[in-house]
Amino acid sequence: MSTIIGIDIGGTFTDFVSYDTDTGHIENWKNLTTPAEPIVGVMEGLGKLDDLGVVSKARLGTTIATNALLTRRGAKVAYITTQGFRDVPFIQRGDRRSHYDITWIKTRPLVARADCHEVAERLTAKGAVHTPLDEEAVRELAARIRADGTIEAVAVCTLFSYIDPGHEQRIREILTEELPGMPISISYDVLPKWKEYDRASTTIADAYLKPVVSENFREMKARFAQAGIGSKVGVIKSNGGEATLAGAADAPVQITLSGPTGAVVATRIMSELTGIPNLVVFDMGGTSTDCSTVVAGKEHVTTSFEIEWGIPIQIPMIDIHTIGAGGGSIAWIDKGGMLRMGPQSAAAVPGPACYGRGGTDATVTDANVVLGRISPDNFLGGQMKLDAAAARAAVARVAEKLGMDVDECAFAMVQIANNNMLGALRAVLLQRGLDPRDFTLVASGGAGPVHICDLMEIAGIPQGLVPNYPGQFSAFGFIMTDARVDRHRTVQQISKYFDGERATRAMTELVEGAIDELKSQGYTQRIEIHRSIEARYMGQNHELELSFPADEFSEDNIADMWERFHREHEARFGFSIPGETIETVNLKVVAVAVSDKPEMRELPVTDAPPQPASRRKVHFADGWHEVPVYDRATFRQGDRIAGPAVVEESASVTILQPGQALGVDRIGNLIISA
Numbered sequence: 001m002s003t004i005i006g007i008d009i010g011g012t013f014t015d016f017v018s019y020d021t022d023t024g025h026i027e028n029w030k031n032l033t034t035p036a037e038p039i040v041g042v043m044e045g046l047g048k049l050d051d052l053g054v055v056s057k058a059r060l061g062t063t064i065a066t067n068a069l070l071t072r073r074g075a076k077v078a079y080i081t082t083q084g085f086r087d088v089p090f091i092q093r094g095d096r097r098s099h100y101d102i103t104w105i106k107t108r109p110l111v112a113r114a115d116c117h118e119v120a121e122r123l124t125a126k127g128a129v130h131t132p133l134d135e136e137a138v139r140e141l142a143a144r145i146r147a148d149g150t151i152e153a154v155a156v157c158t159l160f161s162y163i164d165p166g167h168e169q170r171i172r173e174i175l176t177e178e179l180p181g182m183p184i185s186i187s188y189d190v191l192p193k194w195k196e197y198d199r200a201s202t203t204i205a206d207a208y209l210k211p212v213v214s215e216n217f218r219e220m221k222a223r224f225a226q227a228g229i230g231s232k233v234g235v236i237k238s239n240g241g242e243a244t245l246a247g248a249a250d251a252p253v254q255i256t257l258s259g260p261t262g263a264v265v266a267t268r269i270m271s272e273l274t275g276i277p278n279l280v281v282f283d284m285g286g287t288s289t290d291c292s293t294v295v296a297g298k299e300h301v302t303t304s305f306e307i308e309w310g311i312p313i314q315i316p317m318i319d320i321h322t323i324g325a326g327g328g329s330i331a332w333i334d335k336g337g338m339l340r341m342g343p344q345s346a347a348a349v350p351g352p353a354c355y356g357r358g359g360t361d362a363t364v365t366d367a368n369v370v371l372g373r374i375s376p377d378n379f380l381g382g383q384m385k386l387d388a389a390a391a392r393a394a395v396a397r398v399a400e401k402l403g404m405d406v407d408e409c410a411f412a413m414v415q416i417a418n419n420n421m422l423g424a425l426r427a428v429l430l431q432r433g434l435d436p437r438d439f440t441l442v443a444s445g446g447a448g449p450v451h452i453c454d455l456m457e458i459a460g461i462p463q464g465l466v467p468n469y470p471g472q473f474s475a476f477g478f479i480m481t482d483a484r485v486d487r488h489r490t491v492q493q494i495s496k497y498f499d500g501e502r503a504t505r506a507m508t509e510l511v512e513g514a515i516d517e518l519k520s521q522g523y524t525q526r527i528e529i530h531r532s533i534e535a536r537y538m539g540q541n542h543e544l545e546l547s548f549p550a551d552e553f554s555e556d557n558i559a560d561m562w563e564r565f566h567r568e569h570e571a572r573f574g575f576s577i578p579g580e581t582i583e584t585v586n587l588k589v590v591a592v593a594v595s596d597k598p599e600m601r602e603l604p605v606t607d608a609p610p611q612p613a614s615r616r617k618v619h620f621a622d623g624w625h626e627v628p629v630y631d632r633a634t635f636r637q638g639d640r641i642a643g644p645a646v647v648e649e650s651a652s653v654t655i656l657q658p659g660q661a662l663g664v665d666r667i668g669n670l671i672i673s674a
Contacts, residue, residue, distance in 0.1 A: 003049075080138075261317075288326050316590075441461040446651055
């Protein structure tokens with residue numbers, strides 16, 4: 001037997017999905033997260049497997065890097081740069097978060113100014129040596145860092161090193177000699193692209209995370225080794241690909257958004273399986289909701305990400321919009337007497353009041369229990385009993401302050417949470433020029449299916465999809481994940497004097513480097529290469545990405561590239577300028593080591609209509625309804641039911657509103673329509 005396991009460490013629950021490669025059997029379960037020491041919750045969850053010896057691969061989504069950045073609990077970093085440029089991390093950009101707020105203060109960088117140092121060296125914008133590297137000055141600087149005794153990592157970012165990394169690499173060699181064991185990040189390895197501040201900020205973030213991630217991964221690896229799977233664990237990166245624990249520790253900035261990517265990968269797989277090209281997924285867990293899109297069957301990967309306003313991390317990551325809205329979001333009343341929901345969360349400890357773990361604040365989950373949407377006796381398939389009386393008492397305390405009855409208050413709490421999530425959906429759809437009417441809404445996370453029908457109505461999305469294993473959808477995506485490496489490099493040229501040989505050399509180096517990185521981590525299976533360029537009209541400030549399927553820049557390929565740029569610029573922005581000079585800025589390579597994917601079995605077909613397992617009262621906008629409650633496990637291909645209704649499964653529940661219909665497709669997805 002051989003088993004692949006996906007593990008998603010969330011704020012409230014840690015989710016598990018296992019896939020038996022021999023039988024095709026998939027199992028899913030949850031375990032409460034242990035926030036103080038997440039590996040404890042992971043090991044408790046793995047303990048539900050009878051034999052860990054059958055595990056061939058475990059893929060883990062972790063928030064270690066995310067939390068270290070958000071809470072600013074990373075390492076103390078020394079920053080080394082070209083003489084005259086130590087203030088770049090503090091000058092930042094010329095824009096402001098609030099143009100008219102005279103009290104606004106720039107976001108503080110991840111490094112202290114006293115720990116920023118300069119060395120004599122300089123390259124020109126074409127990569128020629130203007131000022132040689134003063135190696136003795138580097139050794140003196142290393143001595144000062146050693147004498148300081150508080151520095152835990154070093155970030156190196158010199159001017160124009162993306163053209164020639166020689167000076168940065170030599171600085172690293174000297175620091176390695178003088179400061180053995182010190183984690184060192186150089187910008188050429190982290191982000192060999194132009195835009196000095198973005199490159200510096202990303203390199204500092206990588207160094208900031210290295211000691212924290214390495215320490216956590218050492219502990220994780222030890223615990224996994226004790227369980228016999230130490231060499232079989234991979235970590236999910238922000239681009240949705242997999243890396244080894246060692247590979248992720250070497251480049252920790254790559255796992256900044258590790259956990260949420262699984263749901264997007266799984267959504268792309270759903271697009272392939274169902275033939276639905278445009279999907280928008282909202283992954284609603286206990287603490288947050290993550291929204292992202294799959295357009296024309298592809299997820300959107302971006303390098304425009306900021307951990308806080310003005311602090312960019314420009315590594316490739318799946319474009320995900322996150323808000324503090326989850327099942328554990330706490331109800332509170334603002335100074336104006338208005339009811340608000342979140343972003344504060346009850347999380348796993350103490351949890352919502354209904355969990356009976358000491359929580360007293362009213363949360364979204366408590367409101368759904370009061371409204372009959374979540375059954376206290378069938379939560380997590382009956383494995384966890386909820387305290388309905390505690391939920392009602394918590395909501396009643398909020399209702400009393402607002403002068404509302406309990407049911408009315410609970411419904412208002414749910415509606416406000418829905419509107420918070422509506423804002424996130426609009427951010428990934430309307431704000432990017434996408435029409436909600438062209439999309440299918442995918443519900444994931446334990447709380448997603450509870451709210452999908454509400455969101456379809458208020459967002460104007462005509463169709464919904466509740467996939468298999470929605471409560472563990474990210475973990476399900478992890479078992480579908482491939483190992484992936486993204487490599488970028490700035491190579492600026494213009495169409496009038498384009499040097500195809502230079503571009504081919506640079507692209508070949510990127511391809512070889514990406515393949516070597518995959519193979520060095522043990523990924524030797526079939527590797528697919530995807531090449532692209534980022535180009536713009538001369539004088540523009542933003543680039544358009546073009547796929548480049550060829551392995552060399554021949555005359556024909558170059559001519560085709562310019563023609564395609566004009567066409568795609570017309571399609572994207574509504575105009576093109578034939579004959580205008582085009583500037584290529586960045587070359588990009590994505591190398592994917594393709595892994596075997598689970599096959600989704602088709603459900604049997606039956607002529608008999610589905611029968612409800614029970615009935616109960618559920619509150620909707622027009623009041624209470626006694627509705628049929630179906631067990632999802634009994635559904636067959638082609639089954640259809642009409643709302644209002646409830647569909648329960650082991651880790652979630654789908655609430656179908658009056659006037660809506662639900663059908664079951666060939667692999668068991670629930671397709672909802674108005």
